[in-house]
Amino acid sequence: MRIERYMKASSIADAFAILQERPDNKIIAGGAWLKLTDPVINTAIDLSLLGLNSISEQDNEIEIGAMTTLYTLEKSAIIQKMYDGILAQAAMKIMGITIRNIATIGGCIMGKFGFSDIITPLMAMDAILVFHQHQRMTLEAFLDSKANFQDVLIKIVIPKTEARGYFHKIALTSLDFAVLNIAVSRKNSEYRIVFGSRPGVASRAFAAEQYLKELKNVSEDIINKAVDMAASECRFGTNQRGSAEYRLNLAKVYAKRGIEAVTDYEN
Amino acid sequence: MKIEFTLNNRTISTHILPGEYLIETLQKCNIHSIRRGCDTTNCGVCTVLLDDKPVPSCSVLSAQVDHHSITTVEGIAHETEKLSAHFGKEGADQCGYCNPALALAVFALRKENSHPTSTEIDEYLVGNLCRCSGFKNQNKAIAAYFEEEAYQEEQ
Amino acid sequence: MKVVNQEIPSIDGKSLMMGRQAYSNDFADTDSLIIKVLRSPHPFAKIEVIDISAAQELPGVVIVLTYVDFKRIPFTRAGQGYPEPSPHDKFVLDEYVRYIGDEVAIVAAVDEETAIRAVKLIKVEYKVLEPILDFETAYNNQQILHPEPEIHEMFPIGFDPKKNIAAQYHMEIGDVEATLNKCDVVVNETFYTQAQAHAMMEPHTCNARFDHLNRLVIYSSTQTPFHIRRIISQALEIPIARIRVIKPRVGGGFGGKQAVHGELIVASVTMRTGKPSKLVYTRKEVFESTYTRHPMRFDMRLGAMKDGTLKAIDCQVLSDTGAYGEHALTVFMVAGSKVLPLYNKVDSVRFGGKVVYTNHTPAGAFRGYGAIQGNFALESVIDVLCHKLQMDPIIFRQKNMIKEGESSAIFAIMGEGTEGTPMTMDTCKLEYCVQRGMDLIGWKTKYPRQVVSKDVVRGVGMAIAMQGSGIPLIDMGSAIIKLNDGGFYNLLVGATDIGQKSDTVLAQICAEELETTIDKIIVTSSDTDLTPFDTGAYASSTTYISGNAVLNAAKAMKSRLIEEAAIMLQTTIDKIVFNGNSFFDSQKKQKISLEDLSNRLYYNQNQKQVATTGSYVGHKSPPPFMAGFAEVEIDIKTGETSVINYVSVVDCGTTINPKLAQGQVEGGIVQGIGMALYENVIVTKNGKLVTNSLMSYKIPTRLEIKNLVTEFAESYEETGPFGAKSVAEIGIDTPPAAIMNAIYNAIGVRINSLPATPEKIWHAINERQNNQE
């Protein structure tokens, strides 16, 4: 990586100001992904002194600092509990311990990676992003935004709730990117069904969520119908890790398993 | 730019390029145990302990370790020797190229969890690839090391 | 036995884990020029113009070399004995480039950054040529990949470059067509194997400098230091006496470091600049620009009688050697010669085919060396036949497989480039291996399948395999043992420890014969100036061939010591008893310790150096055998598959070091599982390797490997050192077939092209369902 200048920001405002100075000024979080892209950076902005690396429980929300590492996430008792621990499980499925000790949740989100195993569960948890300039913004709105975001992500906020969750990553080996990942959650009758690594970035199956919401009881037929709706609503493509056809099949199989899991449905 | 960090309990003050990676800085400090394996952060061969946590030295910028502490097997020779004795007993050592890195990950695991199950060992070490051993003799050696250390501690 | 067959810790494991200076790059001079190589972006092209001026002018660049700087001397990088059975079809640099990653130009600069920048400044105009990327269209294609007139074979191997053939061969015993016509059941299947990557953890690395005698000294992560020395001398016309090749510790090879790769480049740079230089391959270069396993197609036909008697085997092979013909003939031959004798009772057997050139990364040696490919095809089609015969595949094998005391006509006919060597199986514990493996896996209760849940099914499958122990009458090893004052020994071997721990095994053989302990044997391997000749670490030869050489040297040392002791004790040799520590004269009731003897020999009395040499060349190649049993678990909705159990029962003769032997087998098993399920090789339609990093090429991790059970059969090979045969390659051979057989037994679909990825299995399940409907 070519870096002209490396500086440790003294405040978020400071980081933001430098970020705004030039398009080739960049925030370095874990640096794990930046290394692979080998960019030329003018000023590398280090956020490590700003205390953004912890998880805290507020009255109505869980706050995750943008610099929280994946390993901290997976070991956090709070994260292990909420939504049956889907975010912790997702973190655990990413590479080995060495990468998880440096890769941050902020880096995972800001990259908008198609393969992301973190964005998928976060979307199923209605995560909200808090930026310095853009303030609060839903994860989905951020992913939809086309603009090049020269902003500092401060934290990720998840509304506190009693909810069930299911996460699964399908990959060739434990150290591979997902062929597909999926998160399903249920808050009472409110569902989220999210597919990631399609191979495009995660997307939600709104119609299927709505369909399930309107029903009182689930049955095999209803689950099958919801699965079909979900799979036809989301687009699946082909890359070296799998064909669109295979991904569609995985989406159906695991959406079904996911819905069954969050509804404790057994047939 | 100038950084200062602790390397195996020694203070190192050195000039680095802002884009320099820790593996390069350590090699300049004559550390042989840290080696390149893959260039894409996939093999684990360059693992070091950063404030006691295993990290890939190929992906951590030297600038990031300013005022932090780095440990390699050179700094924990006694512990490494004990682990290597178990590797020897189990025939778990082959080409040895990945072994210093693997040893550091084992020591980090022990700090976190002194009685890991075999699944916990596998999960913690999964990022440390090995193409020689078939893994099982390694795992037996690591389990034996944990057992012996736990026994010693109880005494 | 006190030392051999004991679980002794390896002699170097501890210092390697402690991070001592040990591998090639650790010995590079700190002021080495850094070398980077400009590589071809085209699968096939002619360099029309190459302009290096901008690169040369960049401050810090010391030398830039292109094909015009090299005399056209065709050679082969294969790293085999001389004359090689591989065609001489390669130039150090050529005006043609034949695969993406082929060498175009060499840059040496004062640091890495400068070298990388200089590479980018070289301007090349290519005339892009139509490549051949589908190996099934290479033969007789109008595009000829090697039109250059200088290239040649060293002796007849069927080399026919005008037809894109690097090598070809045909043999038939009996009359296959006639036998097949008489059979009750005939099966016919086609199989494909992929260009597996070695993925050793240490990338290829070498460095060079001149020593105080102005000799070229090269450290290299090689499996064949003596061949490297010879090839450098031949290809660069440097007198061989001016070259010294040192192999320090090597971070894994598996065949991938048998050939010469960067050594010619560092040698060229240091020769021309007078400066030390080093080249460390990037991982991408390891994937794209070293070697792969030879991808192969097998057209298999088997014929049998209703009672399960196998009558005929027809095995036709098409092998893809890539851009150059390294190991083209021999890997292909082994696909027959170390596979077909497993079923030695057939009336007729035919083997033949072609090895073709394509514009892919060249293929070369890789653990298993053809046997794994052939084993996959044969052991899969055997199960197809069993299914048709409605016969348990184990009963079929027990009836038809080779047994102790038997032979196969194939041994005499098929060698590696030359004729073969007739052999009877003096040790063959296959029957035991199969029986024991059946018990360990629980075949009786698990065959063919068990349903775990609505979506999950388990199945078991098996395969048998054989390998060799060196190449008879070609592979040679030697050893020198030197007695030191203080009564300890140096063991100098050319045999190449590349992580298989051969230094330890050879020290054990030496210590056993000299009745001493392993700490008294100081092993040095390998240094072409200091250690005696050895062909190198390949063909499963080190324990058997180099081990026998060590044994011979140790035997000679023992008699020399007894002679010297007899002189010291003023008696005759027949009166002397030696127990490893001391020499006793039973009649005169006197003794002298080895330590005293050695000290007197060097300081006080009758002074002389005691050193002995032993060498060995095999007269046969006793095969190790094994039975491998896989238990797989499959999600029938998604095709996701894992091997939950793998049982190996191996006959490798005496295990010199049982734990290290287990490590050899299990390391091989895991690479075999990788080839069977995970190691997908993807190439774009333009010939670009997509899976060119450890990020995209997936080798199994410790989480994929669930349970391995490895046992050894009691076995003693009379010709081997203390009864040993080889154990380095046999482990890799069975997983592809055993796993495919297990998948078939679980869900009734057969995958004939490797690897069996979940998606492939899922497609096969769908196809089967569609056919049933």
Ligand SMILES: Cc1cc2nc3c(=O)[nH]c(=O)nc-3n(C[C@H](O)[C@H](O)[C@H](O)COP(=O)(O)OP(=O)(O)OC[C@H]3O[C@@H](n4cnc5c(N)ncnc54)[C@H](O)[C@@H]3O)c2cc1C
């Ligand atoms: C070999 C490898 C394999 C991987 N496999 C997977 C996988 O299977 N699944 C998966 O989900 N992920 C995977 N990842 C990605 C990993 O989990 C991280 O997402 C990635 O490394 C980015 O995190 P980081 O902290 O290192 O970010 P960096 O590399 O430091 O930064 C990434 C980007 O985010 C920006 N950024 C970071 N933090 C902020 C902030 N607070 N505000 C504004 N911008 C910011 C940076 O400027 C940069 O553009 C893999 C990574 C590697 C290296």
